[in-house]
Amino acid sequence: MPKVGMEPIRRQQLIKATMAAIDEVGLAEATVMRIARHAGVSAGIISHYFGGKDGLLEATMRQILTDLSHAVAARRHALEDDSPRAHIGAIIEGNFDRTQVTDPAAKTWLAFWASSMHKPALQRLQNVNDRRLYANLCHQFKRVMPRADARNAARGLAAMIDGLWLRGALTPDGLDAPEARHLAHTYLDQLLIHYGCQQFASTAETL
Amino acid sequence: MPKVGMEPIRRQQLIKATMAAIDEVGLAEATVMRIARHAGVSAGIISHYFGGKDGLLEATMRQILTDLSHAVAARRHALEDDSPRAHIGAIIEGNFDRTQVTDPAAKTWLAFWASSMHKPALQRLQNVNDRRLYANLCHQFKRVMPRADARNAARGLAAMIDGLWLRGALTPDGLDAPEARHLAHTYLDQLLIHYGCQQFASTAETL
Amino acid sequence: MPKVGMEPIRRQQLIKATMAAIDEVGLAEATVMRIARHAGVSAGIISHYFGGKDGLLEATMRQILTDLSHAVAARRHALEDDSPRAHIGAIIEGNFDRTQVTDPAAKTWLAFWASSMHKPALQRLQNVNDRRLYANLCHQFKRVMPRADARNAARGLAAMIDGLWLRGALTPDGLDAPEARHLAHTYLDQLLIHYGCQQFASTAETL
Amino acid sequence: MPKVGMEPIRRQQLIKATMAAIDEVGLAEATVMRIARHAGVSAGIISHYFGGKDGLLEATMRQILTDLSHAVAARRHALEDDSPRAHIGAIIEGNFDRTQVTDPAAKTWLAFWASSMHKPALQRLQNVNDRRLYANLCHQFKRVMPRADARNAARGLAAMIDGLWLRGALTPDGLDAPEARHLAHTYLDQLLIHYGCQQFASTAETL
DNA sequence: TATGAATGAGATTTCATTCAT
DNA sequence: CATGAATGAAATCTCATTCAT
Numbered sequence: 001m002p003k004v005g006m007e008p009i010r011r012q013q014l015i016k017a018t019m020a021a022i023d024e025v026g027l028a029e030a031t032v033m034r035i036a037r038h039a040g041v042s043a044g045i046i047s048h049y050f051g052g053k054d055g056l057l058e059a060t061m062r063q064i065l066t067d068l069s070h071a072v073a074a075r076r077h078a079l080e081d082d083s084p085r086a087h088i089g090a091i092i093e094g095n096f097d098r099t100q101v102t103d104p105a106a107k108t109w110l111a112f113w114a115s116s117m118h119k120p121a122l123q124r125l126q127n128v129n130d131r132r133l134y135a136n137l138c139h140q141f142k143r144v145m146p147r148a149d150a151r152n153a154a155r156g157l158a159a160m161i162d163g164l165w166l167r168g169a170l171t172p173d174g175l176d177a178p179e180a181r182h183l184a185h186t187y188l189d190q191l192l193i194h195y196g197c198q199q200f201a202s203t204a205e206t207l
Numbered sequence: 208m209p210k211v212g213m214e215p216i217r218r219q220q221l222i223k224a225t226m227a228a229i230d231e232v233g234l235a236e237a238t239v240m241r242i243a244r245h246a247g248v249s250a251g252i253i254s255h256y257f258g259g260k261d262g263l264l265e266a267t268m269r270q271i272l273t274d275l276s277h278a279v280a281a282r283r284h285a286l287e288d289d290s291p292r293a294h295i296g297a298i299i300e301g302n303f304d305r306t307q308v309t310d311p312a313a314k315t316w317l318a319f320w321a322s323s324m325h326k327p328a329l330q331r332l333q334n335v336n337d338r339r340l341y342a343n344l345c346h347q348f349k350r351v352m353p354r355a356d357a358r359n360a361a362r363g364l365a366a367m368i369d370g371l372w373l374r375g376a377l378t379p380d381g382l383d384a385p386e387a388r389h390l391a392h393t394y395l396d397q398l399l400i401h402y403g404c405q406q407f408a409s410t411a412e413t414l
Numbered sequence: 415m416p417k418v419g420m421e422p423i424r425r426q427q428l429i430k431a432t433m434a435a436i437d438e439v440g441l442a443e444a445t446v447m448r449i450a451r452h453a454g455v456s457a458g459i460i461s462h463y464f465g466g467k468d469g470l471l472e473a474t475m476r477q478i479l480t481d482l483s484h485a486v487a488a489r490r491h492a493l494e495d496d497s498p499r500a501h502i503g504a505i506i507e508g509n510f511d512r513t514q515v516t517d518p519a520a521k522t523w524l525a526f527w528a529s530s531m532h533k534p535a536l537q538r539l540q541n542v543n544d545r546r547l548y549a550n551l552c553h554q555f556k557r558v559m560p561r562a563d564a565r566n567a568a569r570g571l572a573a574m575i576d577g578l579w580l581r582g583a584l585t586p587d588g589l590d591a592p593e594a595r596h597l598a599h600t601y602l603d604q605l606l607i608h609y610g611c612q613q614f615a616s617t618a619e620t621l
Numbered sequence: 622m623p624k625v626g627m628e629p630i631r632r633q634q635l636i637k638a639t640m641a642a643i644d645e646v647g648l649a650e651a652t653v654m655r656i657a658r659h660a661g662v663s664a665g666i667i668s669h670y671f672g673g674k675d676g677l678l679e680a681t682m683r684q685i686l687t688d689l690s691h692a693v694a695a696r697r698h699a700l701e702d703d704s705p706r707a708h709i710g711a712i713i714e715g716n717f718d719r720t721q722v723t724d725p726a727a728k729t730w731l732a733f734w735a736s737s738m739h740k741p742a743l744q745r746l747q748n749v750n751d752r753r754l755y756a757n758l759c760h761q762f763k764r765v766m767p768r769a770d771a772r773n774a775a776r777g778l779a780a781m782i783d784g785l786w787l788r789g790a791l792t793p794d795g796l797d798a799p800e801a802r803h804l805a806h807t808y809l810d811q812l813l814i815h816y817g818c819q820q821f822a823s824t825a826e827t828l
Numbered sequence: 829t830a831t832g833a834a835t836g837a838g839a840t841t842t843c844a845t846t847c848a849t
Numbered sequence: 850c851a852t853g854a855a856t857g858a859a860a861t862c863t864c865a866t867t868c869a870t
Contacts, residue, residue, distance in 0.1 A: 163371070259841070593776075
């Protein structure tokens with residue numbers, strides 16, 4: 001009866017269930033019982049594996065960030081072209097893969113954003129991620145423009161990515177990923193042109 | 208201690224207190240008791256004046272949207288210049304006034320964004336506002352570029368505004384309004400240039 | 415402005431409103447605010463005139479009992495015939511007049527019955543009334559039968575009256591007073607015959 | 622302290638506790654906390670097992686009605702004599718067994734009567750029970766008298782039973798069951814004689 | 829390992845009453 | 850005389866967590 005090696009399976013199961021519950025009724029109504037029901041287990045087990053609800057929420061956010069990180073890294077490693085444009089394009093693509101731009105992930109993400117303002121544990125994760133996006137963009141932009149311009153470009157593109165994503169999450173029909181990607185890439189080209197790097201702008205959209 | 212005609216005063220007081228409480232501990236922990244304490248009244252009065260907590264939250268969101276609407280409208284009415292650039296600039300300015308880009312308003316706004324995904328009453332308000340921003344931008348862009356381009360420009364600028372604002376709300380130090388406005392205006396000019404309307408782009412930032 | 419001599423008017427108004435409220439939503443939901451609204455006055459005034467909600471409820475029950483008492487007394491005084499049958503018949507009639515067998519009075523009555531089991535003030539009123547009905551019936555029956563038989567007859571008729579009335583109050587369509595009176599009178603005649611007083615039984619129903 | 626399969630035990634425990642609480646302080650003051658204290662459990666468990674206070678109250682009323690139904694059915698099945706008199710007598714006996722004519726059951730019953738006027742769920746139960754009593758009596762009376770007479774007899778006896786029971790519940794000393802049964806049986810005989818069925822009336826009381 | 833029974837803290841809401849005007 | 854603003858107590862319900870099995 002007592003199964004061994006269940007831990008990783010259960011953890012994954014519960015994290016998935018957490019996103020499903022948040023997608024269904026929102027973070028505020030995502031009770032441990034509802035999450036447990038989604039996972040097909042009893043409520044008590046959450047404390048067992050995650051120490052409590054907060055532990056589960058933190059693990060869930062961490063999962064989403066890890067997924068995002070992987071999505072970006074995978075695309076960058078797959079690049080044949082080492083140009084800044086290619087790297088930044090891969091970052092954009094990764095952000096709109098976001099493992100899944102599906103409702104569960106998107107709503108969970110936004111819920112955590114709001115929640116992170118008042119929960120140090122989440123805030124830490126949030127900041128690390130924010131800074132990584134900004135640093136990555138900045139680094140690539142600096143390869144083709146002065147430091148100050150690069151910073152502005154990075155801030156602008158980061159805002160654009162988050163803004164597209166945020167508006168997508170709020171739209172009743174869900175995020176239109178192809179359109180969002182198109183707008184982001186267009187904006188990237190505008191930035192490169194604006195800061196005098198026409199030669200780096202793509203002529204054909206990558207999408 | 209006036210004892211008559213308190214209703215509008217109390218309502219205003221309680222809406223302010225709601226924002227303060229959300230700023231302080233987040234929407235999830237903003238209990239009626241905490242809100243009431245902020246307002247210096249008893250908890251029961253919230254049900255008296257707003258029918259319940261939900262009524263207060265809805266009224267608070269409505270207030271924020273009204274404030275935003277007024278901030279934009281005021282700036283547009285004050286324009287001496289009727290150009291699209293001027294109108295869109297005023298919309299940007301209005302969005303970064305947001306009556307106050309103060310923490311209480313910003314955090315309340317973000318909290319409602321997340322919450323609106325699962326509360327029809329808030330979602331309605333949210334959608335009306337979203338569509339108004341997009342429609343206004345679109346209308347102005349159409350004055351200087353083809354319909355399809357105008358739509359993309361409007362979508363991009365709306366995303367940029369929300370993105371800047373979102374990242375500002377999440378930054379520990381709060382939103383840096385001047386910088387955000389600068390980035391938005393820069394993007395606006397890029398858009399006008401990109402779509403071949405150089406003559407409408409401002410040469411000197413309005414900020 | 416300050417009107418004088420309002421007291422009796424207000425008291426009557428509020429007692430009526432209490433019955434109306436109990437009829438509408440039951441004793442448990444008959445809040446002072448609802449009662450006050452029925453009377454077209456503010457809630458605070460109830461404490462003013464009755465010292466509090468309990469005072470109003472007690473006054474209301476007292477009113478109902480007084481009305482009942484008057485209804486019986488009036489019919490007995492109007493009798494031309496001094497026979498036991500006539501007196502008992504008048505008591506039956508009075509109980510099914512009950513000032514009004516209308517829903518407000520009937521529901522209020524039943525509500526007080528239940529409530530009186532745990533409220534000494536109401537219980538006292540209740541007992542006085544119960545005993546008066548029993549004593550009156552007993553006294554008349556004793557004029558035509560032995561003491562022990564009279565007691566049983568009185569108990570039986572009192573139970574019949576209350577039973578008819580109770581079942582009437584619970585019937586969705588309300589109490590069918592004519593039928594109830596008919597059954598009670600029939601029972602009275604059966605009693606008189608059963609205890610060997612045929613000569614006193616009415617031949618034609620009084621209804 | 623068994624930890625599994627507690628549900629039926631707890632449900633029964635809580636229904637008993639509900640009657641005890643109503644007996645003690647009345648329905649209006651029978652709070653979940655008081656009921657829980659009577660059962661020796663925490664208040665939260667009531668919502669767990671009954672979905673809420675209303676669910677518990679409904680279950681309690683249902684229990685009382687079931688008990689009554691069983692009490693009547695058992696006596697009728699045990700009859701050796703199939704005469705109408707015997708059946709109706711068994712119905713009377715069952716109604717004054719009422720599992721227990723104890724105070725808790727009696728006061729709970731009366732409380733529900735009053736309450737049922739404004740709570741559809743209780744009203745339904747109440748009506749089913751009322752109609753069953755009437756239908757059963759009617760059916761038996763019809764075996765020995767014309768339909769119209771049977772209806773009146775049934776109405777009269779039903780009223781007598783409820784009336785005796787009601788007055789018993791209100792008496793400070795509680796219901797005197799033997800006397801009540803005696804009066805009901807006497808009335809039954811009067812009815813049978815009145816409607817010309819002397820041969821069916823019992824000569825010796827069954828009590 | 830996993831369940832579900834149970835608790836107790838906390839949140840919202842209702843309501844009778846008081847009081848200044 | 851009358852109002853309605855305001856309070857504070859109480860009641861119900863929800864929920865994360867603990868624990869025996």
